[in-house]
Amino acid sequence: MTDMHSYDESTDELAWQIFRYALNRVRLDPPPLDGPRSAREIERAVGVTITPDGLGGTRALELFIEELAPSCISTDHQRYLSFVPTAPTEAAALFDVVVGASSLYGGSWLEGAGAVYAENEALRWLADLAGLPGSAGGVFVSGGTAGNLSALVAARHHARSGSDFIPRRWAVVASTSAHSSIAAAAAVMDIDVVQADLDDHRRLTGAAVSEALESVPPGVSVFAVVATAGSTNLGIIDDLETVSEVCATYGLWFHVDAAYGGAALAAPSACQRFVGIDRADSVVIDPHKWLFSPYDCAALLYLHPEIARQAHLQHADYLEPLENGEWNPSDYAHVLTRRARGLPLWFSLATHGTRAYTEAVEHTIGLARDIAAVIASDDRLDLIIEPELSVVAFRRRGWEDDEYREWSRWLLESGRAFVTPTTVDGEMAIRFCIVSPRTTLDGLRGILDTL
């Protein structure tokens, strides 16, 4: 039998090869941008990798370094500005290696007390930023999608257990700018989404929620309202204060999806836009987006964690020893086994302190403001709105949809930048989403020069 579990000389050699690569990847600028390769191209270059006898670690690593890794776009590249990029700190990225090597079980206090303690410290920092009370708490899940689902499951559980009334349909109110994961959660939960309109500033307001509530058909029971704090497309923060007031009036669960924008709670220049978030029943913030954590890491916080525990606690005879009154992260989301994925964030926070985070987020907000000013003063370009956070959306005058698509493709294939077009008010637009402190104004100007 091959001894896969012993650490001998060849394991040691492989270990250093792996560490050398990992260290280089963290230390150097991310690999150059390049267009995606087709499955056929990759297959031709890599061939069959899983064989009865194995390729050996050196060969497998070589295939990864030479073919597979370069076939992935570096999402932490300073000119990756599509979707929502990522920008892990060196400390966070390196500590992820430790998390992977340590077989930490992040689901229960019994098994992972030390890891859970550290994760909870990081969650506490986020809860403090949001102004949630000391009794708030939660868990790091895989992403905003998982966080939104788990929060809404907790909210519906709460609504169900609060009354004997069984509606024909359960529903949530959300705006047209809510993230697609809200509709996805609704589909999984088999509930409806009642759409609320946006105001002239493209925000969801309490008035729009009230109006939406009046349009709810008989037999449909709304149990939660979803507000977005930093819409993915434009970075707009809903009017959380008036939405929270309407939720309080009607006794509805107030969920704030701050997956992208929540990082800006750390920035003094932006945090006042979040007024009202302290009244949320649940909040989702993705550190893997704008809080410099590697994938995958999303913080899910509850005002009353006990409600979430009632909804998510799994029961089994063999799980009974875990119910010891301690904090079990798995009880707060639709999950059991979990990686202690909050640890890279914790390590980086513990290393650098929170002020470094404030400065880094401020820096990117300032950069967005600066490039927006450049765009506004360029005759060829139309700035769509002043950026509230770090998304900058604009149009190239006179361009048709295909010109945007063509330019975006060329930009990536030429290794200059990764900028995908979006649609605003039914018309195509260019969108920069800036989360990396490595992104520079000159780099962004250089992209504008190609338009």
Ligand SMILES: *Cc1c(COP(=O)(O)O)cnc(C)c1O
């Ligand atoms: C990115 C995003 C999500 C989804 O988060 P994932 O981590 O990709 O699952 C949800 N809501 C908002 C507002 C987002 O920006």
